[in-house]
């Protein structure tokens with residue numbers, strides 16, 4: 176399972192990720208990204224990786240998460 180995450184120590188809030196991934200990232204009133212908390216499906220990962228590579232601050236990540244039973 177993969178999810179988008181932001182490294183807040185790097186993000187400079189220019190909002191490119193919101194333009195590239197409008198279904199999963201929207202921008203707050205200061206232009207910083209808000210990530211929709213959901214799994215990025217296998218079919219969506221190529222597009223998500225393109226956005227990760229385009230982030231000028233190397234702040235956007237596509238990370239693997241471990242599914243836990245509750």
Ligand code: SF4
Nearest residue numbers: 186187189190192230
């Ligand atoms: S593109 Fe990168 S630096 Fe710009 S708002 Fe998105 S995560 Fe932050």
